[in-house]
Amino acid sequence: MxxxxxxxxxxxxxxxxxxxxxxxxxxxxxxxxxxxxxxxxxxPQVEQSITYRVESRIGGDEWQTLGVRFHYAEQAKAERRLAEKRERLPHMQHRLIRRITTTIEEVL
Ligand SMILES: [Zn+2]
Ligand SMILES: [Zn+2]
Structure with a gap:
Protein backbone atom coordinates (compact mmCIF):
# COMPACT_ATOMS: atom_id res chain seq x y z
CA MET A 1 0.00 0.00 0.00
CA PRO A 44 -9.54 4.69 0.50
CA GLN A 45 -10.36 8.31 1.36
CA VAL A 46 -13.11 8.26 3.94
CA GLU A 47 -15.37 11.23 4.52
CA GLN A 48 -18.11 11.24 7.10
CA SER A 49 -20.95 13.67 7.57
CA ILE A 50 -23.53 13.67 10.35
CA THR A 51 -26.93 15.36 10.29
CA TYR A 52 -29.86 15.39 12.70
CA ARG A 53 -33.58 15.70 12.15
CA VAL A 54 -36.72 15.55 14.23
CA GLU A 55 -39.49 13.09 13.39
CA SER A 56 -43.02 13.14 14.73
CA ARG A 57 -46.08 10.95 14.74
CA ILE A 58 -49.56 10.59 16.18
CA GLY A 59 -50.34 7.36 17.97
CA GLY A 60 -49.13 4.37 15.98
CA ASP A 61 -48.78 6.26 12.66
CA GLU A 62 -45.58 6.29 10.67
CA TRP A 63 -42.78 8.58 11.80
CA GLN A 64 -42.36 11.59 9.54
CA THR A 65 -40.60 14.91 9.29
CA LEU A 66 -43.16 17.69 9.63
CA GLY A 67 -43.15 20.73 7.35
CA VAL A 68 -39.90 21.64 5.69
CA ARG A 69 -37.40 18.80 5.82
CA PHE A 70 -34.87 20.37 8.14
CA HIS A 71 -31.52 18.79 8.66
CA TYR A 72 -29.28 20.09 11.37
CA ALA A 73 -25.54 19.81 11.45
CA GLU A 74 -25.46 20.38 15.19
CA GLN A 75 -27.05 18.05 17.69
CA ALA A 76 -27.72 20.93 20.12
CA LYS A 77 -29.86 22.74 17.52
CA ALA A 78 -31.83 19.62 16.73
CA GLU A 79 -32.40 19.06 20.44
CA ARG A 80 -33.78 22.57 20.81
CA ARG A 81 -36.11 21.89 17.89
CA LEU A 82 -37.19 18.64 19.54
CA ALA A 83 -37.99 20.47 22.80
CA GLU A 84 -39.97 23.09 20.83
CA LYS A 85 -42.04 20.43 19.11
CA ARG A 86 -42.74 18.61 22.37
CA GLU A 87 -44.00 21.86 23.83
CA ARG A 88 -46.07 23.00 20.85
CA LEU A 89 -47.43 19.61 19.77
CA PRO A 90 -47.86 17.68 23.01
CA HIS A 91 -50.46 15.35 21.44
CA MET A 92 -47.75 13.93 19.16
CA GLN A 93 -44.66 11.84 19.80
CA HIS A 94 -41.32 13.27 18.71
CA ARG A 95 -37.91 11.74 18.31
CA LEU A 96 -34.42 12.76 17.26
CA ILE A 97 -32.73 10.98 14.36
CA ARG A 98 -29.01 11.02 13.70
CA ARG A 99 -27.96 10.26 10.14
CA ILE A 100 -24.35 9.30 9.45
CA THR A 101 -23.29 9.30 5.83
CA THR A 102 -19.93 7.79 4.95
CA THR A 103 -18.35 8.42 1.58
CA ILE A 104 -15.45 6.20 0.64
CA GLU A 105 -13.40 7.11 -2.39
CA GLU A 106 -10.61 4.87 -3.64
CA VAL A 107 -8.30 4.63 -6.59
CA LEU A 108 -9.00 1.50 -8.64
ZN1 LIG B 1 -1.60 6.81 2.79
ZN1 LIG C 1 13.15 12.26 6.60
Whole structure:
Protein backbone atom coordinates (compact mmCIF):
# COMPACT_ATOMS: atom_id res chain seq x y z
CA MET A 1 0.00 0.00 0.00
CA UNK A 2 2.77 2.45 0.94
CA UNK A 3 4.59 3.63 -2.09
CA UNK A 4 6.54 6.49 -0.56
CA UNK A 5 10.07 5.32 0.17
CA UNK A 6 12.90 6.26 2.48
CA UNK A 7 14.67 7.74 -0.52
CA UNK A 8 12.57 10.96 -0.39
CA UNK A 9 13.90 11.66 3.10
CA UNK A 10 15.56 15.07 3.48
CA UNK A 11 18.00 14.46 6.37
CA UNK A 12 18.94 18.13 6.84
CA UNK A 13 15.28 18.85 7.64
CA UNK A 14 15.37 16.50 10.60
CA UNK A 15 15.85 19.18 13.23
CA UNK A 16 14.98 19.16 16.94
CA UNK A 17 13.67 15.63 16.64
CA UNK A 18 11.13 16.68 13.99
CA UNK A 19 11.00 14.52 10.86
CA UNK A 20 11.09 15.96 7.34
CA UNK A 21 7.87 16.29 5.33
CA UNK A 22 8.12 12.97 3.47
CA UNK A 23 9.05 11.09 6.67
CA UNK A 24 6.17 12.68 8.55
CA UNK A 25 3.79 11.73 5.73
CA UNK A 26 5.13 8.18 5.66
CA UNK A 27 4.74 7.92 9.43
CA UNK A 28 1.16 9.24 9.29
CA UNK A 29 0.39 6.84 6.45
CA UNK A 30 1.71 3.90 8.52
CA UNK A 31 -0.60 4.98 11.34
CA UNK A 32 -3.61 5.03 9.02
CA UNK A 33 -3.82 8.82 8.60
CA UNK A 34 -3.98 9.50 4.87
CA UNK A 35 -5.00 13.16 4.76
CA UNK A 36 -1.54 14.13 3.51
CA UNK A 37 -1.08 11.22 1.12
CA UNK A 38 -1.25 11.64 -2.63
CA UNK A 39 -3.04 9.41 -5.15
CA UNK A 40 -0.15 6.95 -5.05
CA UNK A 41 -1.14 5.97 -1.51
CA UNK A 42 -4.08 3.84 -2.66
CA UNK A 43 -5.83 3.89 0.71
CA PRO A 44 -9.54 4.69 0.50
CA GLN A 45 -10.36 8.31 1.36
CA VAL A 46 -13.11 8.26 3.94
CA GLU A 47 -15.37 11.23 4.52
CA GLN A 48 -18.11 11.24 7.10
CA SER A 49 -20.95 13.67 7.57
CA ILE A 50 -23.53 13.67 10.35
CA THR A 51 -26.93 15.36 10.29
CA TYR A 52 -29.86 15.39 12.70
CA ARG A 53 -33.58 15.70 12.15
CA VAL A 54 -36.72 15.55 14.23
CA GLU A 55 -39.49 13.09 13.39
CA SER A 56 -43.02 13.14 14.73
CA ARG A 57 -46.08 10.95 14.74
CA ILE A 58 -49.56 10.59 16.18
CA GLY A 59 -50.34 7.36 17.97
CA GLY A 60 -49.13 4.37 15.98
CA ASP A 61 -48.78 6.26 12.66
CA GLU A 62 -45.58 6.29 10.67
CA TRP A 63 -42.78 8.58 11.80
CA GLN A 64 -42.36 11.59 9.54
CA THR A 65 -40.60 14.91 9.29
CA LEU A 66 -43.16 17.69 9.63
CA GLY A 67 -43.15 20.73 7.35
CA VAL A 68 -39.90 21.64 5.69
CA ARG A 69 -37.40 18.80 5.82
CA PHE A 70 -34.87 20.37 8.14
CA HIS A 71 -31.52 18.79 8.66
CA TYR A 72 -29.28 20.09 11.37
CA ALA A 73 -25.54 19.81 11.45
CA GLU A 74 -25.46 20.38 15.19
CA GLN A 75 -27.05 18.05 17.69
CA ALA A 76 -27.72 20.93 20.12
CA LYS A 77 -29.86 22.74 17.52
CA ALA A 78 -31.83 19.62 16.73
CA GLU A 79 -32.40 19.06 20.44
CA ARG A 80 -33.78 22.57 20.81
CA ARG A 81 -36.11 21.89 17.89
CA LEU A 82 -37.19 18.64 19.54
CA ALA A 83 -37.99 20.47 22.80
CA GLU A 84 -39.97 23.09 20.83
CA LYS A 85 -42.04 20.43 19.11
CA ARG A 86 -42.74 18.61 22.37
CA GLU A 87 -44.00 21.86 23.83
CA ARG A 88 -46.07 23.00 20.85
CA LEU A 89 -47.43 19.61 19.77
CA PRO A 90 -47.86 17.68 23.01
CA HIS A 91 -50.46 15.35 21.44
CA MET A 92 -47.75 13.93 19.16
CA GLN A 93 -44.66 11.84 19.80
CA HIS A 94 -41.32 13.27 18.71
CA ARG A 95 -37.91 11.74 18.31
CA LEU A 96 -34.42 12.76 17.26
CA ILE A 97 -32.73 10.98 14.36
CA ARG A 98 -29.01 11.02 13.70
CA ARG A 99 -27.96 10.26 10.14
CA ILE A 100 -24.35 9.30 9.45
CA THR A 101 -23.29 9.30 5.83
CA THR A 102 -19.93 7.79 4.95
CA THR A 103 -18.35 8.42 1.58
CA ILE A 104 -15.45 6.20 0.64
CA GLU A 105 -13.40 7.11 -2.39
CA GLU A 106 -10.61 4.87 -3.64
CA VAL A 107 -8.30 4.63 -6.59
CA LEU A 108 -9.00 1.50 -8.64
ZN1 LIG B 1 13.15 12.26 6.60
ZN1 LIG C 1 -1.60 6.81 2.79
Missing amino acids: ASTTDSDCIPREHTDGEPCGPCERRQAHAEGEHAFCGDECGA
